[in-house]
Amino acid sequence: MKSHRLSMFMLFCLVSAGSGCSQPDATGPIQLVPSDLQWKSSPALHSLQTATLMGDPAKPAPYVQRIKLPPNHRLEPHSHPNSARVVTVLSGTLHFAYGETFDETKLRPLPPGSFFTEPANMPHFARTGNEPVVLQLSATGPDGTRYVESRH
Numbered sequence: 001m002k003s004h005r006l007s008m009f010m011l012f013c014l015v016s017a018g019s020g021c022s023q024p025d026a027t028g029p030i031q032l033v034p035s036d037l038q039w040k041s042s043p044a045l046h047s048l049q050t051a052t053l054m055g056d057p058a059k060p061a062p063y064v065q066r067i068k069l070p071p072n073h074r075l076e077p078h079s080h081p082n083s084a085r086v087v088t089v090l091s092g093t094l095h096f097a098y099g100e101t102f103d104e105t106k107l108r109p110l111p112p113g114s115f116f117t118e119p120a121n122m123p124h125f126a127r128t129g130n131e132p133v134v135l136q137l138s139a140t141g142p143d144g145t146r147y148v149e150s151r152h
Contacts, residue, residue, distance in 0.1 A: 037066060047073060057143035069094070069133040075126040077102055077148040085118035085139040092133030096126040100148045123148050 037051040047070050055063025062084075069075075069092075077100050089110050096116060097106035100123045107127065110116065118124060 039068065046075070055141070057139070057141045059141050062138070062140050063143075065137045065139075066090070067135040067137055069126075069128045069135070071128055071130050071132055073128045074102070077123045077125040078145050079121045079123045079148070080118055080139075081120060081144050081146070082139055082141055083120040085120075085137060087116050087118065087138075088136045089114040090134045090136055092131045093129055094126055094133045094135065095129065096124065098122060098124045 032053065037053075039049040039051045041047070041049045049068040051066045051068075053064040053066065055061055057063050057065065089112050091112050093112075094110045094114070095107035096110050097103065097108060099106060102125045107125075
């Protein structure tokens with residue numbers, strides 16, 4: 001029964017992108033408006049900002065985050081060890097592709113409303129254009145990022 005409630009709670013959070021959930025250990029629905037989000041940046045995130053809406057990316061459990069990428073930003077090829085990573089583009093256009101080498105010709109523009117997955121350990125890369133991009137990531141932790149080593 002507890003698993004069913006968690007599944008329903010996650011579904012509620014995913015369906016209500018504008019409302020969402022804010023506390024890592026919330027046992028019931030919590031509503032958020034954009035001004036409630038607490039954006040955090042870290043040198044390890046290479047100019048990205050994140051706001052955790054629900055859960056804790058460091059724990060082996062579901063979580064939801066918003067991710068802000070600045071204009072004219074390039075994400076080098078990298079992968080994540082966790083599975084079930086699904087991403088929706090909320091604003092801006094993300095240019096995204098899978099692969100171990102950054103290749104501008106492979107990038108596909110993903111405008112607002114676009115959806116993509118990041119399978120565990122599958123390298124991918126991206127860039128933004130002249131506008132910032134906001135993504136919503138739903139995944140199961142623990143999270144992590146491994147950059148593909150350059151092969152020069």
